[in-house]
Amino acid sequence: xxxxxxxxxxxxxxxxxxxxxxxxxxxxxxxxxxxxxxxxxxxxxxxxxxxxxxxxxxxxxxxxxxxxxxxxxxxxxxxxxxxxxxxxxxxxxxxxxxxxxxxxxxxxxxxxxxxxxxxxxxxxxxxxxxxxxxxxxxxxxxxxxxxxxxxxxxxxxxxxxxxxxxxxxxxxxxxxxxxxxxxxxxxxxxxxxxx
Amino acid sequence: xxxxxxxxxxxxxxxxxxxxxxxxxxxxxxxxxxxxxxxxxxxxxxxxxxxxxxxxxxxxxxxxxxxxxxxxxxxxxxxxxxxxxxxxxxxxxxxxxxxxxxxxxxxxxxxxxxxxxxxxxxxxxxxxxxxxxxxxxxxxxxxxxxxxxxxxxxxxxxxxxxxxxxxxxxxxxxxxxxxxxxxxxxxxxxxxxxx
Numbered sequence: 001x002x003x004x005x006x007x008x009x010x011x012x013x014x015x016x017x018x019x020x021x022x023x024x025x026x027x028x029x030x031x032x033x034x035x036x037x038x039x040x041x042x043x044x045x046x047x048x049x050x051x052x053x054x055x056x057x058x059x060x061x062x063x064x065x066x067x068x069x070x071x072x073x074x075x076x077x078x079x080x081x082x083x084x085x086x087x088x089x090x091x092x093x094x095x096x097x098x099x100x101x102x103x104x105x106x107x108x109x110x111x112x113x114x115x116x117x118x119x120x121x122x123x124x125x126x127x128x129x130x131x132x133x134x135x136x137x138x139x140x141x142x143x144x145x146x147x148x149x150x151x152x153x154x155x156x157x158x159x160x161x162x163x164x165x166x167x168x169x170x171x172x173x174x175x176x177x178x179x180x181x182x183x184x185x186x187x188x189x190x191x192x193x194x195x
Numbered sequence: 196x197x198x199x200x201x202x203x204x205x206x207x208x209x210x211x212x213x214x215x216x217x218x219x220x221x222x223x224x225x226x227x228x229x230x231x232x233x234x235x236x237x238x239x240x241x242x243x244x245x246x247x248x249x250x251x252x253x254x255x256x257x258x259x260x261x262x263x264x265x266x267x268x269x270x271x272x273x274x275x276x277x278x279x280x281x282x283x284x285x286x287x288x289x290x291x292x293x294x295x296x297x298x299x300x301x302x303x304x305x306x307x308x309x310x311x312x313x314x315x316x317x318x319x320x321x322x323x324x325x326x327x328x329x330x331x332x333x334x335x336x337x338x339x340x341x342x343x344x345x346x347x348x349x350x351x352x353x354x355x356x357x358x359x360x361x362x363x364x365x366x367x368x369x370x371x372x373x374x375x376x377x378x379x380x381x382x383x384x385x386x387x388x389x390x
Contacts, residue, residue: 017304019214109212144383148368151376158357159350166349173343181346188339189384 007032007042008053012100020050020110050110057105058122064089066126075136076187082130083186084179086160091167091175103164127153137190144192156186202227202237203248207295215245215305245305252300253317259284261321270331271382277325278381279374281355286362286370298359322348332385339387351381 010031014023025046029039043049065085072078092099105123108116134149159182167178205226209218220241224234238244260280267273287294300318303311329344354377362373 019216019304021214021218022216022304109214109217144379147380148372148376151368151373152380154357154361155354155377155380158353158360162349162353162357165353173346177343178346181343182350184339185342185347185350185384188387189380192383 003032004042005056007034007039007049008056008101011049012053012104015050015053015104015107015110016100020046020107025049047110047112050104051112051115053101054105054111054115054119057101058119060102061086061089061105061126062122066129069129069133075133075140076142079130079133079137080183080187082133083156083160083183086157087163087179087182088175090160090164099164103161106161127157130156134190143190147190147192152190159186198227199237200251202229202234202244203251203296206244207248207299210245210248210299210302210305211295215241215302220244242305242307245299246307246310248296249300249306249310249314252296253314255296256281256284256300256321257317261324264324264328270328270335271337274325274328274332275378275382277328278351278355278378281352282358282374282377283370285355285359294359298356301356322352325351329385338385342385342387347385354381 007028011023011028014027014031017023018027025039026036028049029036032039034042043052065082068085069078069082072081090099090102092102105119108119111119130153131149134143134147134152137143138145138147138149163178163182167175173181202223206218206223209222209226212218213222220234221231223244224231227234229237238247260277263280264273264277267276285294285297287297300314303314306314325348326344329338329342329347332338333340333342333344358373358377362370368376
């Protein structure tokens with residue numbers, strides 16, 4: 001499994017750098033130290049490899065972010081768990097680098113329509129979780145009544161995904177400081193001036 | 196110039212869909228109704244085409260967003276001008292569809308290192324404008340003192356760029372409603388509970 005994970009990681013990094021069409025199976029084989037025939041021992045096609053990466057990335061999102069969030073009964077805590085854990089998931093908890101797998105799941109180019117629909121449905125459940133959490137906070141009067149939960153949910157996801165683009169491993173701010181800032185901006189934005 | 200703009204637009208749409216490596220000059224020629232030789236009459240290589248798209252996209256950002264923002268002396272108004280005008284720039288003011296050129300300028304894969312540095316420097320001036328505007332608001336006590344202007348500036352850009360991913364032309368919310376929501380969340384997030 002470690003070998004497979006390494007293939008997913010290197011393939012994702014190449015796909016992010018060159019695009020799905022630009023990352024060849026030969027390039028991926030070289031990056032993981034396999035012959036092309038050796039790589040085909042693990043996966044039967046480049047599209048299958050992308051699909052497996054998506055499944056792995058979604059499973060990781062569900063495990064690292066969604067399950068712990070669902071375990072939180074309080075919607076304010078749940079929202080904070082989502083933001084902090086998703087940032088960590090995107091940036092990579094164990095390495096100083098960004099996690100290419102978590103980013104590739106937002107690059108659907110290259111999947112067949114059927115597989116794309118399947119992945120999109122799993123993503124939609126995550127989107128619904130964030131939106132439902134915002135709606136619950138709105139019902140409690142924590143979130144401004146004029147806030148549109150759909151726009152806010154997309155803003156939250158976009159803000160998190162964007163961290164992978166700009167954050168530098170040796171940047172001035174630690175990952176916790178970045179998360180604190182984002183959670184701070186977000187929560188005061190949701191609450192509004194009356195809170 | 197109309198023909199050239201049409202080439203930029205169709206090429207950008209293909210690059211977004213297939214990645215830079217996956218969008219061939221033949222595909223681009225077909226999309227704009229030219230022979231491949233006809234396309235080479237306008238641009239000498241695929242990398243030159245990408246570079247011209249970037250220059251055009253940056254010039255448009257500077258014209259549509261940065262110049263009007265600099266004309267605003269009041270930093271709160273300036274920030275609102277930036278957000279509303281950049282959303283319109285990304286989504287496409289004149290069409291119901293997203294504007295692929297405005298999105299491609301955030302996909303630097305395919306540029307030579309030298310050209311990439313040049314484009315990055317122009318992008319950095321935009322980033323600096325947003326950050327300086329936030330710092331000015333902080334000096335006036337409008338923005339929470341604990342807010343980090345760099346993280347907030349990236350959050351603003353990420354939120355705007357993400358709109359291109361999720362907004363549907365026939366969606367429930369108009370572009371103005373989406374902008375109102377984003378400006379509302381943003382401003383109350385920057386101000387914090389004390390405002």
